[in-house]
Amino acid sequence: MPMADPVIAEIEDLTFAYDRRPVLHGIRLSIPRGKVVAVMGQSGCGKTTLLRIIAAALLPSSGRARVLGQVTGELDRDGLYALRRRMGMLFQFGALFTDMSVYDNVAFQMREHTNLPEDTIRDLVLMKLEAVGLRGAAQLMPGELSGGMARRVALARAIALDPQLILYDEPFTGLDPIALGVIARLVRQLNDSLGATSIIVTHDVAETLPLVDYVYFMADGRVVAQGTPEAVRSSGVAFVEQFVRGEIDGPVPFHYPAAGYAADLGLAQAA
Amino acid sequence: MRDALTHLGAAFTAGVWRLGYASRFFGYLLWHSGTAFRRFRLTLREIYFAGVLSLIIILVSGLFVGMVLALQGYETLQRYGSSEALGILVALSLVRELGPVVAGLLFASRAGSAITAEIGLMKATEQLSAMEMMAVDPIARVVAPRFWGGVLSMPLLAALFSAMGIFGGYLVGVVLIGVDEGAFWSQMQAAVDVRNDILNGVIKSVVFGVAVTLIAVFEGYDAPPTAEGVSGATTRTVVTSSLAILALDFVLTALMFTGGNAK
Amino acid sequence: MNRSTIDLWVGIFVAAGLGALLFLALKVGNLASFSTAQTYQVQAKFANIGGLKVRAPVKSAGVVVGRVAEIRFDNESYEAVATLTLDGSYKFPLDTSAKILTSGLLGEQYIGLEAGGHATMLKGGDRLRITQSAVVLENLISQFLFSKAAEGGDDKGKGAK
Numbered sequence: 001m002p003m004a005d006p007v008i009a010e011i012e013d014l015t016f017a018y019d020r021r022p023v024l025h026g027i028r029l030s031i032p033r034g035k036v037v038a039v040m041g042q043s044g045c046g047k048t049t050l051l052r053i054i055a056a057a058l059l060p061s062s063g064r065a066r067v068l069g070q071v072t073g074e075l076d077r078d079g080l081y082a083l084r085r086r087m088g089m090l091f092q093f094g095a096l097f098t099d100m101s102v103y104d105n106v107a108f109q110m111r112e113h114t115n116l117p118e119d120t121i122r123d124l125v126l127m128k129l130e131a132v133g134l135r136g137a138a139q140l141m142p143g144e145l146s147g148g149m150a151r152r153v154a155l156a157r158a159i160a161l162d163p164q165l166i167l168y169d170e171p172f173t174g175l176d177p178i179a180l181g182v183i184a185r186l187v188r189q190l191n192d193s194l195g196a197t198s199i200i201v202t203h204d205v206a207e208t209l210p211l212v213d214y215v216y217f218m219a220d221g222r223v224v225a226q227g228t229p230e231a232v233r234s235s236g237v238a239f240v241e242q243f244v245r246g247e248i249d250g251p252v253p254f255h256y257p258a259a260g261y262a263a264d265l266g267l268a269q270a271a
Numbered sequence: 272m273r274d275a276l277t278h279l280g281a282a283f284t285a286g287v288w289r290l291g292y293a294s295r296f297f298g299y300l301l302w303h304s305g306t307a308f309r310r311f312r313l314t315l316r317e318i319y320f321a322g323v324l325s326l327i328i329i330l331v332s333g334l335f336v337g338m339v340l341a342l343q344g345y346e347t348l349q350r351y352g353s354s355e356a357l358g359i360l361v362a363l364s365l366v367r368e369l370g371p372v373v374a375g376l377l378f379a380s381r382a383g384s385a386i387t388a389e390i391g392l393m394k395a396t397e398q399l400s401a402m403e404m405m406a407v408d409p410i411a412r413v414v415a416p417r418f419w420g421g422v423l424s425m426p427l428l429a430a431l432f433s434a435m436g437i438f439g440g441y442l443v444g445v446v447l448i449g450v451d452e453g454a455f456w457s458q459m460q461a462a463v464d465v466r467n468d469i470l471n472g473v474i475k476s477v478v479f480g481v482a483v484t485l486i487a488v489f490e491g492y493d494a495p496p497t498a499e500g501v502s503g504a505t506t507r508t509v510v511t512s513s514l515a516i517l518a519l520d521f522v523l524t525a526l527m528f529t530g531g532n533a534k
Numbered sequence: 535m536n537r538s539t540i541d542l543w544v545g546i547f548v549a550a551g552l553g554a555l556l557f558l559a560l561k562v563g564n565l566a567s568f569s570t571a572q573t574y575q576v577q578a579k580f581a582n583i584g585g586l587k588v589r590a591p592v593k594s595a596g597v598v599v600g601r602v603a604e605i606r607f608d609n610e611s612y613e614a615v616a617t618l619t620l621d622g623s624y625k626f627p628l629d630t631s632a633k634i635l636t637s638g639l640l641g642e643q644y645i646g647l648e649a650g651g652h653a654t655m656l657k658g659g660d661r662l663r664i665t666q667s668a669v670v671l672e673n674l675i676s677q678f679l680f681s682k683a684a685e686g687g688d689d690k691g692k693g694a695k
């Protein structure tokens with residue numbers, strides 16, 4: 001494996017379909033090492049699917065996904081699991097294991113994949129929790145946590161084994177402004193302190209653009225724009241402008257396609 | 272008409288497909304059961320949740336079933352002057368049939384539905400995906416211990432049911448009604464054969480345990496990750512398990528308890 | 535739910551379950567009787583075994599001394615051959631007779647042994663020479679009817695004369 005491959009993940013001409021419904025068409029993108037990259041778009045544009053392909057949870061229908069030096073389509077089960085140990089993923093609502101305490105959640109990967117003695121694990125867990133500011137909550141159960149806290153614990157869990165690639169699936173959904181700020185800061189901080197690379201799938205423009213180094217925009221399973229946050233703000237692509245400014249009408253129409261309004265209300269006849 | 276037939280055909284193929292999927296799932300589950308035994312604590316926890324928490328309903332139901340058997344049995348037996356055979360009636364009914372079957376049905380509704388709901392909810396809240404992402408096989412870590420926990424609990428529960436039932440039968444028959452105590456136990460001992468009756472009853476309960484728990488974990492694992500999905504899966508678990516128990520009971524009884532001279 | 539509580543309850547559960555199984559096997563079933571005792575097998579031929587089943591008891595003086603192990607049909611003598619497993623601590627003389635009896639009026643059938651007076655005892659592989667077949671209800675009834683009819687005929691005959 002090359003010493004410091006400048007590209008952590010590379011997607012080439014990727015298409016993917018669930019059963020016969022095509023979701024991604026001819027995607028190409030590359031994620032540079034050490035950066036925080038956002039993949040943005042509307043719900044249903046395929047960004048979460050793309051994330052799962054990078055996470056090697058799904059295999060491309062055609063094209064290649066090259067992650068951490070491995071082509072995901074060529075890996076066997078053991079290879080897949082080895083690859084995943086070098087990644088961490090934060091799920092949309094945390095996905096903490098509800099039958100274990102916060103401490104056990106963070107310790108989970110350490111206990112499953114390493115032979116570290118419990119004392120060492122204890123120190124590591126407390127360090128991870130400290131990094132997200134929840135060392136005092138170690139003995140709580142997930143049911144006792146607020147949404148923001150749960151997400152932070154999930155983040156601590158995701159970085160438990162110091163992954164090289166951290167994936168975030170809609171990390172800002174449903175959080176209050178304070179929690180939003182906390183998570184945003186943690187994403188940047190952890191990325192830099194771990195020397196990792198982060199990919200954030202989101203549609204939260206306000207929090208994300210100031211945070212990331214590079215943005216990919218997707219619509220209908222295709223990449224429609226990409227660039228640094230400044231470049232993207234003034235990209236000139238109509239969809240991107242509508243998205244970034246949050247305008248209600250534009251390339252993405254307000255009205256769902258329907259027959260004529262007057263006809264629907266039965267007014268056309270009268271005339 | 273044509274639509275109805277198409278639907279029927281589609282439902283049938285879907286059913287067959289699902290059966291195949293379930294069989295592959297079962298095979299995968301067995302193959303990856305190593306973790307459930309190497310880290311026996313996981314399975315132990317599931318024995319607690321499936322077995323220990325079902326104790327109350329099993330013991331109480333067993334007691335009542337035994338008592339009713341004695342009441343009903345005495346009614347009929349004393350007409351033929353055979354009221355001393357009450358012990359035989361209660362013991363054989365329980366050990367051969369009611370113990371495994373009723374305990375199985377109760378287990379399916381209490382523990383089976385709980386297992387399905389738990390696994391289904393873990394799936395719906397992405398806990399299983401998270402585990403996969405952390406390179407831990409959820410089938411080995413979550414499903415297999417629950418499966419083996421159920422299989423190990425069932426025979427014990429069935430035995431407890433039968434034992435409580437016999438005790439209940441004793442309470443009603445001997446203590447309440449006044450059947451001769453000595454006759455009650457001695458006739459029972461003479462008629463209940465360890466190999467033919469008790470062992471067969473244990474075999475039945477093991478088979479039922481496998482069927483119920485397998486259905487429970489499969490439905491949970493396969494449930495659509497929504498609220499309706501999980502609730503539908505839970506219902507399907509109870510219904511399918513109950514039908515499976517009764518069908519298997521017929522097959523096993525036919526194999527085990529008929530034959531007379533032939534063997 | 536902490537670990538030691540779970541362990542405790544599972545332990546109690548398993549102990550109770552095994553205890554129930556033991557109770558069933560010993561107090562309810564017939565395990566306590568001679569499953570591990572020394573046994574020997576003898577054979578007996580019957581013209582008709584009636585409803586005798588395998589594992590039916592073999593009793594002598596009303597006490598269970600063995601079980602029917604196997605029932606076969608001898609194609610040469612056209613008789614039923616029953617193999618009896620007898621408890622090793624009971625010895626019977628060579629001329630012991632075996633009868634197929636019914637417990638109660640309509641109960642299950644068993645083999646009753648009546649000891650003879652011979653000096654030598656039966657050993658494994660021997661055959662009981664004196665046997666009495668089961669009473670077949672239909673034969674009994676037809677005998678009864680026949681004898682009743684015969685009586686009636688005689689009377690009539692006498693009367694008519």
